[in-house]
Amino acid sequence: DQQVKQNSPSLSVQEGRISILNCDYTNSMFDYFLWYKKYPAEGPTFLISISSIKDKNEDGRFTVFLNKSAKHLSLHIVPSQPGDSAVYFCAASYGAGNNRLAFGKGNQVVVIP
Amino acid sequence: NAGVTQTPKFQVLKTGQSMTLQCAQDMNHEYMSWYRQDPGMGLRLIHYSVGAGITDQGEVPNGYNVSRSTTEDFPLRLLSAAPSQTSVYFCASSRDGLLNTGELFFGEGSRLTVL
Numbered sequence: 001d002q003q004v005k006q007n008s009p010s011l012s013v014q015e016g017r018i019s020i021l022n023c024d025y026t027n028s029m030f031d032y033f034l035w036y037k038k039y040p041a042e043g044p045t046f047l048i049s050i051s052s053i054k055d056k057n058e059d060g061r062f063t064v065f066l067n068k069s070a071k072h073l074s075l076h077i078v079p080s081q082p083g084d085s086a087v088y089f090c091a092a093s094y095g096a097g098n099n100r101l102a103f104g105k106g107n108q109v110v111v112i113p
Numbered sequence: 114n115a116g117v118t119q120t121p122k123f124q125v126l127k128t129g130q131s132m133t134l135q136c137a138q139d140m141n142h143e144y145m146s147w148y149r150q151d152p153g154m155g156l157r158l159i160h161y162s163v164g165a166g167i168t169d170q171g172e173v174p175n176g177y178n179v180s181r182s183t184t185e186d187f188p189l190r191l192l193s194a195a196p197s198q199t200s201v202y203f204c205a206s207s208r209d210g211l212l213n214t215g216e217l218f219f220g221e222g223s224r225l226t227v228l
Contacts, residue, residue: 034215043203043219093215103155
């Protein structure tokens with residue numbers, strides 16, 4: 001049973017506009033939430049994270065919002081750039097010592113120049 | 114900087130064969146892990162280790178063995194390959210022995226096909 005869900009598998013956005021990726025989860029014991037970015041034929045790279053005790057974290061063009069009551073988080077990319085075209089994975093840490101990560105299926109983002 | 118290095122990048126096996134996927138990191142990271150990624154699915158945790166001599170099972174451990182004799186290396190062994198193990202495998206490491214923030218450094222992946 002998938003604990004981290006990413007719907008709308010693909011997203012196309014014009015360069016300079018906002019990209020919004022959504023993620024829902026079922027386990028209320030998740031401690032940290034993260035977003036990873038993946039280019040073809042490469043491993044995922046860490047993008048941004050948020051602790052379960054916060055509702056927003058910002059890093060440059062990337063902002064993650066967490067709504068614990070709705071078990072929902074989102075990633076905003078503003079402004080979107082062609083280099084942002086990639087697959088984005090939502091993930092959450094759980095288990096003793098937060099030693100496990102559960103990943104969503106990923107969202108393909110295409111930024112159109 | 115080498116980071117996390119996985120070998121081989123590609124491998125084709127026949128059902129029943131055994132093999133080892135190698136993973137090495139040069140960042141002195143305590144935590145290492147193996148994930149598999151299948152089409153239309155996210156990454157799923159196979160095994161992980163919080164330090165030399167310590168390993169634990171993840172979400173999908175069946176058919177795989179691991180060991181952690183050094184901080185640098187974390188090999189993944191397929192004992193008797195099955196077509197269901199056809200996948201892309203990623204090794205990842207993290208600085209902390211206990212994974213606090215979930216920030217992992219991933220290798221480039223090993224694509225395994227089992228016929």
